[in-house]
Amino acid sequence: MLASLGRRSAVAEICGFKFSGFLAWWLWRTIYLFKLPGLERKVRVAMDWTLDLFFRRDIVLLKVFMKKAVEAS
DSSP: OEEEEETTEEEEEETTEEEEEHHHHHHHHHHHHHHSSSHHHHHHHHHHHHHHHHSOOOOOOOOOOOOOOOOOO
16 A cells, blocks of 8 residues: 655555655655556656656746726616
């Protein structure tokens, strides 16, 4: 059993052995990667995950401007 808990953290139980933290997270990603269909998709996901290790999250803030409703006279 494997469960990802968030940013580089997970828990796992494999063949009776329990893992947690970064090692469990790495195991989860490795197993997930091998289950993906097609070599191209595996390479794309592996590259994305590798870049994610070296760069911060790219968070974009969108400002939404709402107009006030016009009251009927």
